[in-house]
Amino acid sequence: MWAVQGKRRSIWMPRLAYSLCLALLGLAWGLVTIQEGDYFAHPAHAGLIEHQVAGLLNPLHPEKSTGMAHLEMAADGLSAMATHPLGYGLGATTPAALKYGGHLRSAEVDLVNVFLSLGIFGGLAYALIMLQTFALAAHYWSITRSPLALTLLGVLIIQLGGWLQGGHYALSALDWLCIGALDRFDSEEVEEALLRR
Numbered sequence: 001m002w003a004v005q006g007k008r009r010s011i012w013m014p015r016l017a018y019s020l021c022l023a024l025l026g027l028a029w030g031l032v033t034i035q036e037g038d039y040f041a042h043p044a045h046a047g048l049i050e051h052q053v054a055g056l057l058n059p060l061h062p063e064k065s066t067g068m069a070h071l072e073m074a075a076d077g078l079s080a081m082a083t084h085p086l087g088y089g090l091g092a093t094t095p096a097a098l099k100y101g102g103h104l105r106s107a108e109v110d111l112v113n114v115f116l117s118l119g120i121f122g123g124l125a126y127a128l129i130m131l132q133t134f135a136l137a138a139h140y141w142s143i144t145r146s147p148l149a150l151t152l153l154g155v156l157i158i159q160l161g162g163w164l165q166g167g168h169y170a171l172s173a174l175d176w177l178c179i180g181a182l183d184r185f186d187s188e189e190v191e192e193a194l195l196r197r
Contacts, residue, residue, distance in 0.1 A: 001154050002015065002019055004141060035053050055067070074109050077107035077112040078112060078115060081119070087116060087118045091117075093105055093107070110161055111130065138153065140153075140185055152178045163176070
């Protein structure tokens with residue numbers, strides 16, 4: 001969020017690159033500190049902590065991380081468009097697919113899941129909604145420079161890829177509440193601009 005607080009948009013990208021490098025270095029230092037420390041002493045938490053730390057420190061290692069498996073799921077989901085351009089149906093990416101002997105085809109990423117469920121046209125429509133939402137959020141922030149605008153943008157960025165996740169009930173509702181608020185603020189801004197003419 002610090003990256004977009006610059007007054008000129010031209011400094012957003014250099015700030016973003018700097019903050020990402022700083023965050024990655026901090027994450028790596030924290031994980032190495034946890035790994036070398038005595039944090040695995042409690043047997044109830046040791047396995048989970050060890051798995052998380054090993055996976056984050058070695059994201060490309062197939063035995064320590066599921067990162068590559070998730071990338072493969074997303075790639076397989078997108079490649080399925082060649083054989084099923086109209087998608088598999090709304091239930092294909094949910095546990096409902098298993099209820100009557102079907103196959104669960106979830107890629108665990110919103111955009112790919114929409115392509116899998118609704119096909120090329122549905123996926124493109126959702127991609128346009130996402131682009132429009134981020135354009136609205138950036139526009140609202142650049143005009144108002146308010147903490148609310150920055151918060152809305154931050155929530156949408158942090159939750160990117162999970163706006164439609166069925167298991168994240170509260171977070172999905174929060175995402176769409178933020179999107180609705182952005183739409184409302186944009187409408188009010190247009191009305192105010194028309195009244196000023």
